Amino acid sequence: MTTAWLVLAVGDDRQHGGNDGYDDDPSQHYSWDDTVPNHGRIAVGDVIVLWDKKQLLGLGVVSEIETGSQTKTLYFCPECNKADFKRRKRLTPACRCNKCGALFDVPGSKTRQVVTYRSRHGEVWMDGRGLLTGRELRALCDSPDSQLSMRPARWEKLRDALLATEGLTIDDLDMEDGDGEGSTADAEVRSPIAGGHRMANVRTRVGQGPFRKQLLKDHGQVCAFTGPAPAAALQAAHLYSYADESEHHDWGGLLLRNDVHSLFDRGQIVVNPDTGRIEVDDELLGYPAYAELHGRAPLVSLRPEHEVWLAAHWRTHRPAPAAVPPSRVPGAAS
Incomplete structure (x- = not known):
């Protein structure tokens, strides 16, 4: 059975746990670290589905996961020390804590060494911008009300939802794992491709x-x-x-x-x-x-x-x- 992951990618506005964000390129790679829940569960061969809270951006198949390490700055509410706060663009004070409600301009900060991950999924990628709304994508997750930036989703439900959109066919969604599940009667028979999970240490581009x-x-x-x-x-x-x-x-x-x-x-x-x-x-x-x-x-x-x-x-x-x-x-x- 194919495993799918709905992951949040909203460019420069992407925040998690009060950090400086991530360098994502939706059609090629997605980055996260070990401060993110579910960070170690995504694997080579999984379908990765990127969205920006409002709509689907696209989906691909993970061909490689690179790992590294980096010193990361984490920010937190100075009142309750929680990292769950919102940076406000037009209001002052500039930040509001979602936990205790405190308002502040300058968050507290600390550094820690983190393990970094980057998926490579550009070899099998389908642009899906606008095909499904944020509400429709949430409904496909195992936990529709989850607020996590990486959450498991049902590939079969996602595939069916995409096939229901105008102009898509099963050939456009050739992301099956080769076990025959979900295949059509006239689908091409393919020899299985050797899989596995290769972890590669890479240098991270600071800045x-x-x-x-x-x-x-x-x-x-x-x-x-x-x-x-x-x-x-x-x-x-x-x-x-x-x-x-x-x-x-x-x-x-x-x-x-x-x-x-x-x-x-x-x-x-x-x-x-x-x-x-x-x-x-x-x-x-x-x-x-x-x-x-x-x-x-x-x-x-x-x-x-x-x-x-x-x-x-x-x-x-x-x-x-x-x-x-x-x-x-x-x-x-x-």
């Missing part, structure tokens, strides 16, 4: 959340190459190798749509420093969505710092041809 917030503040919800896009579809792209630098340089990043970000990192999408225009690899020209980027100027205003980083990126992925020695030039004197 990635604030870096993304700053880019959203600088440019709004705009992919620098393709134009306006939902915030959930935008990633904070470093214009240099963060693995080498390990720093978030001022004006060293742009917001890019997640697919464009991947291609940019591979050097298949670059900006020519001589023309200031975007260039894409020949193999991408067969895809209209990328072909239309070729020869277009970036859609956000670039500072000189951006241009320096983009020129370095260009030189890395479009190195100048090596000079030919004079003796090898046709017609040259030997």
Whole structure:
């Protein structure tokens, strides 16, 4: 039987236990840590269903769970020491405790070492934005009234609810576990794929959340190459190798749509420093969505710092041809 998990992903507004939030990319990965109830129950092969309290964002199949460690700041009510409080955007004092009702501007804080988790689920992903409402999703959970950010749900009920929406078929929801349950009579017979649960230790990018917030503040919800896009579809792209630098340089990043970000990192999408225009690899020209980027100027205003980083990126992925020695030039004197 396929296990499903309804998990909360609401971008920069996501809060749990009074912390600084998480760096989520709904169509690719979801992050949490061991302060979250049910943190150790989600497994490779489970269906992960992301929502933002109001609607379904999409669903995928967990292919890998990475683990690491991080020093985390936790915030709490200074009156009752509980972490269950709400940050208020327009009212003062800025915070209200849901437990004791206290109002305060500055919460108490402490640090602790936590185990971090990140699911990878982009290999099997279906965008479901708007197909089901928050109320409909809650009803599919084992405990509909639960307030947990990670809660078990019934995959069979979720599948049936999605199939009832206009235009979806069973082929769109190919997330079964291969045991035959829920399959159709004419479904393709597949050999089982070896599964299991692989835990991988990874380095966590400290400061990635604030870096993304700053880019959203600088440019709004705009992919620098393709134009306006939902915030959930935008990633904070470093214009240099963060693995080498390990720093978030001022004006060293742009917001890019997640697919464009991947291609940019591979050097298949670059900006020519001589023309200031975007260039894409020949193999991408067969895809209209990328072909239309070729020869277009970036859609956000670039500072000189951006241009320096983009020129370095260009030189890395479009190195100048090596000079030919004079003796090898046709017609040259030997």
